Amino acid sequence: xxxxxxxxxxxxxxxxxxxxxxxxxxxxxxxxxxxxxxxxxxxxxxxxxxxxxxxxxxxxxxxxxxxxxxxxxxxxxxxxxxxxxxxxxxxxxxxxxxxxxxxxxxxxxxxxxxxxxxxxxxxxxxxxxxxxxxxxxxxxxxxxxxxxxxxxxxxxxxxxxxxxxxxxxxxxxxxxxxxxxxxxxxxxxxxxxxxxxxxxxxxxxxxxxxxxxxxxxxxxxxxxxxxxxxxxxxxxxxxxxxxxxxxxxxxxxxxxxxxxxxxxxxxxxxxxxxxxxxxxxxxxxxxxxxxxxxxxxxxxxxxxxxxxxxxxxxxxxxxxxxxxxxxxxxxxxxxxxxxxxxxxxxxxxxxxxxxxxxxxxxxxxxxxxxxxxxxxxxxxxxxxxxxxxxxxxxxxxxxxxxxxxxxxxxxxxxxxxxxxxxxxxxxxxxxxxxxxxxxx
Numbered sequence: 206x207x208x209x210x211x212x213x214x215x216x217x218x219x220x221x222x223x224x225x226x227x228x229x230x231x232x233x234x235x236x237x238x239x240x241x242x243x244x245x246x247x248x249x250x251x252x253x254x255x256x257x258x259x260x261x262x263x264x265x266x267x268x269x270x271x272x273x274x275x276x277x278x279x280x281x282x283x284x285x286x287x288x289x290x291x292x293x294x295x296x297x298x299x300x301x302x303x304x305x306x307x308x309x310x311x312x313x314x315x316x317x318x319x320x321x322x323x324x325x326x327x328x329x330x331x332x333x334x335x336x337x338x339x340x341x342x343x344x345x346x347x348x349x350x351x352x353x354x355x356x357x358x359x360x361x362x363x364x365x366x367x368x369x370x371x372x373x374x375x376x377x378x379x380x381x382x383x384x385x386x387x388x389x390x391x392x393x394x395x396x397x398x399x400x401x402x403x404x405x406x407x408x409x410x411x412x413x414x415x416x417x418x419x420x421x422x423x424x425x426x427x428x429x430x431x432x433x434x435x436x437x438x439x440x441x442x443x444x445x446x447x448x449x450x451x452x453x454x455x456x457x458x459x460x461x462x463x464x465x466x467x468x469x470x471x472x473x474x475x476x477x478x479x480x481x482x483x484x485x486x487x488x489x490x491x492x493x494x495x496x497x498x499x500x501x502x503x504x505x506x507x508x509x510x511x512x513x514x515x516x517x518x519x520x521x522x523x524x525x526x527x528x529x530x531x532x533x534x535x536x537x538x539x540x541x542x543x544x545x546x547x548x549x550x551x552x553x554x555x556x557x558x559x560x561x562x563x564x565x566x567x568x569x570x571x572x573x574x575x576x577x578x579x580x581x582x583x584x585x586x587x588x589x590x591x592x593x594x595x596x597x598x599x600x601x602x603x604x605x606x607x608x609x610x611x612x613x614x615x616x617x618x619x620x621x622x623x624x625x626x627x628x629x630x631x632x633x634x635x636x637x638x639x640x641x642x643x644x645x
Contacts, residue, residue, distance in 0.1 A: 215564030218585065219537055220601070223249050225352025226309060226339065228601065230271065231261050232383040232413035233421070235304030237271045237297045241290065241319065242311030246274035257602045258385035259609075273297060287319075291328030298334040305418040307356070309339035335418065337363055348560075349601075350435065350513070350538045353382055357412055357439035360421065361446070369425035371449055376401060376470070377410040377424035379440040380433030382513070384601040386415045392611030396619050400457055401431070403483035404471035412436065431470050434515045434543065450474070458519030460491050460620045461526065487617040494621050495527065502628035504528035511535040511581035512600035514559060518547045520580065521554065523624060532576050535561045535585060537600075578631050595634025597627055 223246070230236050231253050240246035250272040254261040264270050275290055298306045306329070308321055321338050329336050337359050347355070357379065381397060383390045394414045401408040410423040424430070424443060429450040432440025437453065444451035452473035457466035464484045471480020507530040510520045514536035521531045534557040540548055551557045566585075579586065582600040598606040599614075613619035 215562035215567075218535065218561045218563050218566065219539075220349035220584075221249070222347045222349060222352040223309070223311075224252060225349035225354075226356055227253050227263065227272065227352075228349070228382070228384045229353050229356035229413060230307070231258060231263050231385065232415050233305065233418060234262055234386075234415065235302055235417040236307060237300060237303045237305070238273070238307045238309065239290075239293055239297055240272070240274045240309050240311065241277055241321070242274055243276065243278040244274060246311065247272060252602065253385070256604055258387060259607050260386040262386075269300065269302070287324060290319075291324055294325065294328040294336075295332070298329055298332050298336065303334055306334050306336040307339060307359075308336070335365060348538055350382075350515075350542045354380075354436045354438060357436040358442055360412075361439040361443040364422060364424075366422070366425045366446060369447055371428035371447070372409075372426045373428060374405070374474070375407045375409045375427050376429045376431050376452075376474070377412065377427040377443065378408055378431045378433065379412040379424070379443055380436035381411060381413060382435040382515070383413045383415060385603075388608035388611045389614055391415065392608075392613030393615040393619055395611060396613040396616035397457065399618075400463060400467050400616050401470055403487070404467050404480040405476035406470060406474060412439065429474055431473070434547075456515055456519065457615050458516055458620075459523040459526075460488055460495070460617055461522050462519045463615070463617050463620060464488050491617040491621050495624060499621075499624045499628040500527045502631040503624070506530070506577035506631060507532040507575060508627070509533040509535075509576045509579045509581075511579065511585035512537055514538045514540075514542050514551070516600065517551050517557070518543070521550065523620065527624070532556060534558075535566065535581075537582065537585070578627060578634065580627065595630045597630045599623075 227250055230238050250263045254264040263272050273293060275286060275293065277286055294306070294308065297303060308325055310319070310321065325336055325338055339359055340355055378397060378401060381394065383394065394411060397411065398408045409426050410421055412421055414420070425447065427447065427449060429452055430440050430444040430447070432451060432453045434456050440451060440453070450473060452470055454469040455462045455465045457463040467480045467484040468477065471477050503524060504527060508524050509532040510517060517534055517536055521534070524531050531554050534551060534554055536551070536557065536559045538559065540559045543551065578595040578597060580597045580599050583598060583602045583604040586596055612622055614623040
């Protein structure tokens with residue numbers, strides 16, 4: 206990893222743990238959350254609702270918010286709030302739209318040692334609403350991807366799986382990071398399910414997919430769990446509890462990764478021949494489209510990426526397969542979110558850094574290169590990279606780009622759409638004379 210020298214202090218470019226928790230809540234439409242802490246608990250929901258996700262239901266004009274907070278702050282934390290916390294639990298769990306209830310806390314409240322397990326046990330005694338306590342230790346450290354993964358692992362460990370009975374050919378897909386309910390993610394979920402069906406399997410439950418808690422419980426019918434990188438631990442826990450096969454697959458981002466995903470899922474349940482035939486046909490069709498309309502724009506140009514590290518390997522593979530070069534990769538998350546091989550692949554590119562410091566980015570991390578296109582979330586462009594040059598918004602948080610209809614970025618179809626978007630931005634940048642559009 207490059208070593209950056211800076212005489213100034215900076216802010217680490219990452220996203221807080223609780224933000225990932227709220228992305229998971231946002232993707233389970235009947236999930237309610239009570240956070241022990243001050244009003245900033247609520248403010249983090251505002252970073253998702255309406256700003257990043259036009260279809261979010263975290264907040265409500267009628268004040269029936271799915272995210273609530275206790276109001277404890279640094280001045281009142283020494284007081285006795287147990288009765289108030291239990292009353293809030295009961296009120297939220299009894300809401301007619303609440304299908305599952307979660308309790309979590311801000312770091313100062315976690316450190317204070319409140320016995321949330323006892324409060325939940327006593328406060329919701331007799332309630333039929335499933336309820337979970339998020340790990341206390343996780344509120345003190347970890348980033349947004351840890352927060353998302355912890356939500357899924359908590360459910361995998363504590364979900365009622367009564368009546369579990371594996372059915373032949375049915376699988377649960379665990380670990381898709383659905384950061385909003387707009388068409389880019391709805392389309393990607395549909396494409397993910399299409400890939401699974403192409404492998405000769407039936408996806409009975411996708412964690413997460415914008416569907417309610419009972420859809421997640423359909424995992425008890427699966428004869429295998431297909432695990433994705435954003436929630437490996439949850440996949441392992443669920444597969445162990447169900448006593449079924451665990452298949453750890455690549456995130457199908459890009460045509461190469463999509464092929465590997467299909468073949469891994471198919472091979473796991475003895476359907477490799479059918480999976481290979483499907484993947485080969487899909488790959489040929491996607492590659493023909495990419496060669497026709499995308500390769501010319503990407504070839505010889507340098508593209509930079511800033512966002513979720515799990516998407517970094519697929520981005521690099523896709524760009525290089527089309528004859529392009531990978532420039533800076535600023536990865537918004539810790540190294541532990543990618544496996545050893547993916548980490549080696551990412552760090553083989555000389556300007557890759559996990560959790561960069563903003564001051565170093567501002568001092569020229571990306572601007573020193575002849576970059577034609579930056580693929581980045583809003584945060585990185587707005588606060589660190591600037592907006593000169595061609596830019597394509599992607600990932601959390603996306604404040605300016607929204608999708609009302611299904612537009613996947615996963616799978617073979619998603620790869621074509623994603624790279625077509627990139628080619629369009631490259632072409633537009635060249636036409637407008639953007640500084641970063643240059644070809645070797």
